[in-house]
Amino acid sequence: MKLGVHVSIAGSIDLSIDRARSLGLNTFQIFTRNPRGWKFSDLKESNIVNFKNKILSENISTVVCHMPYLPNLSSPKEDVHNMSINALSSELERCNTLGIEYVVTHIGSHLGTGLEKGLDRVVKACNAALSNSSNNTMIILENTAGTKNNVGSKFDELKYIFDNVNDKSRIGFCFDTCHAFAAGYDLSTSKSVIDTLKKFNQIIGLKYLKVVHLNDSKGELGNGLDRHQHIGRGFIGENGFRELLKNSTIKQLPLILETPIDETFDDEYNINKIYSLEN
Ligand code: MN
Ligand code: MN
Ligand code: ZN
Numbered sequence: 157m158k159l160g161v162h163v164s165i166a167g168s169i170d171l172s173i174d175r176a177r178s179l180g181l182n183t184f185q186i187f188t189r190n191p192r193g194w195k196f197s198d199l200k201e202s203n204i205v206n207f208k209n210k211i212l213s214e215n216i217s218t219v220v221c222h223m224p225y226l227p228n229l230s231s232p233k234e235d236v237h238n239m240s241i242n243a244l245s246s247e248l249e250r251c252n253t254l255g256i257e258y259v260v261t262h263i264g265s266h267l268g269t270g271l272e273k274g275l276d277r278v279v280k281a282c283n284a285a286l287s288n289s290s291n292n293t294m295i296i297l298e299n300t301a302g303t304k305n306n307v308g309s310k311f312d313e314l315k316y317i318f319d320n321v322n323d324k325s326r327i328g329f330c331f332d333t334c335h336a337f338a339a340g341y342d343l344s345t346s347k348s349v350i351d352t353l354k355k356f357n358q359i360i361g362l363k364y365l366k367v368v369h370l371n372d373s374k375g376e377l378g379n380g381l382d383r384h385q386h387i388g389r390g391f392i393g394e395n396g397f398r399e400l401l402k403n404s405t406i407k408q409l410p411l412i413l414e415t416p417i418d419e420t421f422d423d424e425y426n427i428n429k430i431y432s433l434e435n
Contacts, residue, residue: 157401157407157411157430157431157434158182158183158217158218158408158409158410158411159181159182159183159411159413159427159430159431160176160181160182160183160184160185160220160410160411160412160413161176161179161181161184161185161412161413161414161415161423161426161427162184162185162186162222162412162413162414163175163176163179163184163185163186164186165186165187165188168200168203168206169186169188169199169203169207169254170203170206170207170210172184172186172207173207173210173211173214173216174210176216177214179423179424179427180427181427182215182216182217183216183217183218183219183220183410183411183412184216184219184220184412185219185220185221185222185260185412185414186219186220186221186222187221187222187224188221188247188250188251188254188256189224189250190224191222191223191224191225192224192225192226193224193226194226194239194243196246199250199253199254204253204254207254207255208254208255211255217410218257218258218410219254219255219256219257219258220256220258220260220296220367220410220412221247221250221251221254221256221258221259221260222259222260222261223243223244223247223259223260223261223262224243224247225262226243227239227240227243227244227261227264228240228264228265228267229241229244229261229262229263229264229277229278229281229282230263230264230265230266230267230274230275230277230278230307231264231265231267231277232266232267232269232273232274232277233267237277237281240264240281241281241284241285241288244259244261244281244282244285244295245284245285245288245289247259248285248286248288248289248291248293248295249289249291249293251293252289252291252292252293256293257292257293257294258293258294258296258328258366258367258410259293259294259295259296260296260298260330260367261295261296261297261298262298262300263278263297263298263299263300263306263307263308263313263314263317264278264306264307264308265303265305265306265307266305266307267305268305271307271313274305274307275307275308275313275316275317276320278297278307278308278317279316279317279320279321282295282297282317282321282327283321283322283323286321286322286323286326286327287322287323292325292326293326294326294327294328294366295326295327295328296327296328296329296330296366296367297314297317297327297328297329297330298329298330298332298335298369299311299314299329299330299331299332299335299336299339300335300339300382301332301334301335301338301339301380301381301382302335302338302339302340302378302380303338303380303381303382304380306380309335309338309339309380310339311341311355311356311359311360312359314329314359314360315359315360318360318364327364328364328365328366328367329360329364329365329366329367330365330366330367330368330369331356331365331367331368331369332368332369332371332414333368333369333370333371333372333373333392333396333397333400334369334371334372334373334382334383334384334385334390334392335369335371335382336352337373337375337377337391337392338373338375338377338378338379338380338381338382338383339378339380340377340378341355342377343392343396343400344377344391344392344393344395344396345395345396345399346395346398346399348396349396349399349400349403350399353400353403353405353406362405363405365405365406365409366409366410367409367410367412368400368406368409368410368411368412369412369413369414370387370397370400370411370412370413370414370415370426370430371384371385371387371413371414371415372384372385372386372387372388372389372390372391372392372393372397372415373385373390373391373392374390374391375391376391377391384414384415384416385415385416386415386416386420386421386425386426386429387413387415387426387429387430387433388429388433389420389421394429394433397429397430397433398433398435401430401433401434401435402435411430413426413427413430
């Protein structure tokens with residue numbers, strides 16, 4: 157199993173690898189820069205070299221990059237949309253430099269202008285970012301929780317984006333279990349997990365799934381709440397995760413925990429919980 161968590165790059169980006177290894181992980185997710193701003197500085201050559209060397213020497217299988225929070229690929233505001241395209245383009249370049257294949261991005265919010273227009277703006281943004289960056293790094297679209305004005309919470313919306321992106325070799329999907337559950341795709345029983353994955357496979361195709369975010373859900377099925385819970389302690393529950401880990405596609409993918417760190421449990425708890433649910 158490729159199991160990871162989101163780790164910090166504080167200090168220098170290569171220290172993310174030490175943090176992942178100290179938790180016994182062979183995959184992990186990072187931000188390559190401060191996720192709460194638009195501005196960032198270029199990566200230092202020495203940090204790039206250290207990062208790449210450590211990836212090899214520490215036997216890390218896959219590194220996943222997560223886009224910063226401010227870009228909105230569905231935004232109707234032209235300036236924000238353009239800044240978002242630039243942010244995605246530069247993230248694809250930075251990741252290519254670091255040897256990272258996957259850039260996971262949120263699909264965004266149409267801010268009340270309607271789903272259709274929002275979807276077309278995402279398509280435009282993906283096509284622009286892919287042609288701005290001539291490398292092999294992939295855009296990995298993450299399903300959303302179905303909060304008001306969200307784009308990309310339903311599988312047919314994700315499929316629409318896929319169908320309209322020109323370079324299909326550089327587009328894939330990240331399945332966030334909390335978001336799917338919040339958007340109305342049940343994952344709490346064996347049968348519902350099998351049905352949900354079957355739906356994903358029929359509408360999109362499981363072969364386009366590249367990353368899984370393993371999060372339990374604080375909110376009930378279909379309530380649109382993006383609130384992550386410790387594995388087994390939310391409305392998805394242990395049975396749901398046990399069934400997910402049986403799926404032959406899911407088993408082979410990088411599985412990234414984005415569970416809380418709070419007064420009750422931490423990353424180590426959730427990592428051990430997933431191992432205990434593996435069949
Ligand atoms: Mn995310
Ligand atoms: Mn996620
Ligand atoms: Zn989330």
